Amino acid sequence: MGDKSTGLGHFLRTRRDRLRPADLGLEAGAGRRVPGLRREELAQRAGLSPDYLVRLEQGRDIHPSPAVLGALAAALDLDADERDHLYALAGAARRGRADCRRRRPRQQVRPGTQRLLAAVHGSPALILGRWLEVLDQNPAAVALYGDLRGGNLLRFLFLDDASRDLFPHWEQVAERTVGFLRATTVADDADRGTCELAGELLLGSGTFARLWAGHHVHHRMFGSTRFAHPQLGALTLDHEILALPDPDQWLLVHTAAPDSTAHTDLMAHLMLRPEALRI
Known part of the structure; x- marks a missing residue:
């Protein structure tokens, strides 16, 4: 948070540190004091002056051209998600410092979106807002996660020990969630909340601080998640994340193939909770 120009600079530094000189045909050398490329080496690869790269990394130049950003993306060997993130960070840097004094109105879920959520009966589904607030969830999601309505998925994941019991691959889920947050909120002007x-x-989670500082970007909108459910035991569900028409709102849906053990176990559990199957 704070000055967004430093976000651009920090992202550039983390990606420069990630590159291995040996992979680029450069001598590692016993006297090398940086884990990745030196600024001079990256500047040469990108066709920039070292002084200009210093200004970018220190947040003293917030107007890099698309050509400069493209050269940096190629020189840093960024993937598609990271390239998009770089351009978004550059746009955020131009807009300047976030205003943490302003408090925006609480996000609302439209009636049409609520009907859509209710129609996804039998499959756990949540409506997430900016910074992954849980704006609503269907009864099947309450059966799977517990009642998170009015809370925040990040708080549950990083500040509630119950999440480590629910996700046997907790570190993987944590990295993926922070990467998704990085990819989807970079252009969002911060408010007080x-x-x-x-x-x-x-302050509350060293893991979150480490992952956030690492600038990992993850924009994959589907995948699978393993759960260690207190009643069902080991359970693997697919997930899809769909962008809703309202700004900064997402629909997260967990599903299982109809003939899979996971689907059979999930439906058996929900049958014991009739409220989780209501339309």
């Missing part, structure tokens, strides 16, 4: 949440997570 998001600044307070960021401070709470940075």
